[in-house]
Amino acid sequence: MSVVRPHGLPNANDTAYGEARCPAPSVQEIITGDKFPAPAVLTQTNYQYLGSEEIGFERYYDQSIFEAEIDKIWGKTWQWVCREDHIPEPGDHYVYEVAHLSFIVVRQEDGSVKGFVNSCLHRATKFRKSEGCGSAAALRCPYHGWTWSNDGALKAVPNAWDFPHVDPDKFNLPEVRIGHWGGFVFLNPSSDGPDLLEYLAPLPDHFATWDMDKRYVDLHMEKELPCNWKTAQEAFLESYHVLETHPQLMTGVGDANVQYDLYGDHVSRFYAAGGVNSPHLAKPLSEQELIDQMLVGDRSVLDDSLTVGEGETARIVMARFLRKVMGDKFKVDLSRFSDSEMIDTIEYHVFPNMVLFPGVSLPMVYRFRPIGMDPNRTLFEILFLRPKPDVGIAPEPAEPVRVREEESYATVPGMDAAMGAVYDQDTDNLRAQQQGFRASRKGRQTLGNYQEVRIRHLNQIVDKYLKN
């Protein structure tokens, strides 16, 4: 495969800042050729020029900036904790940790959910030592046995005669706000600020027909990355790196012509056309060749329906094929999905740390969180959310599988080898980048005005929260 390396030198007089685009057809132009048209929410663009100033690297490693982020971002924003399916029954709980913060989210008798600080009011021991699912009739401290009901009311104090100064009415567990959207349980440690749906806007409107609540966790992988939480997610906010980092993706994804959109403080979007040639390909594949090479890993599925007919594109054929194959596999009717929803990479970011893909064949959710008090450590999770069957019961959420830094994601049972290799390429850059922040003499990054606007957006919102 030969590629055109567009390594010219920039010319400041070319265009007004932020107005230049890759000369190849845009995503909006590409989707007009589809047979089943994309929904209205995908036919809009919402880019905004946010400036070209350089951004300092200290924000990725400085301890005092990191600790300010814990107080002002992790202590004050909405963050998803688990899927509703992780805590289906009363008494089920999920422990969620970020930096030094720890919370326990508990399903109540009436089906609602409450969230508490995971720390005993006696001498602070955590009720549960580590992240994840559990179930209990009450929250009992493992050290001295102080016990709270699952609704947070103090229930029992061993040797209560020694604590006449403890008023049970004033010893409820401190609560955090809980919200629900798309089959996810969210929490916000702070009682101030917007409610969840206002915070997420316009995401709930965009996802109105995407039924995130009708998905189940088919695969859950996690890896500790040797970098800052912002470094890690920035690797997934732009497609500019595909040419150098994932050259194997260029026969099938429009990388340089990805669309980038910004929506308020908390949401941004990346929209990449699938089933097309990269604008960098020196010899673009024919529509039939695009189909043939997409299936290179699975020749067994080749059949007549994969022939590109008169007036068809590779996109139309691939979407039709996946609608059938994935519909059969997951026992769900996919006929209502447009070609774009079937095959494109549609990725939303929700501040501070959620990435989600509403598409049917790329149904991932990512989460990025600082581990402990070290600005150079991040827990990165990848979940695949598959459609629940139209009839019958969906499988229980998959258990998280922890992969070591040097281990391939492809080793996780159920993980597609080619996709595992893409994630390996993504995360393999991060240790070197984090070290480069410290090695740099320039000390500041220079971002593309269009392709890297979501990185600038993320950092501008970080700065906004830090100023409050």
Ligand SMILES: [Fe+2]
């Ligand atoms: Fe990547």
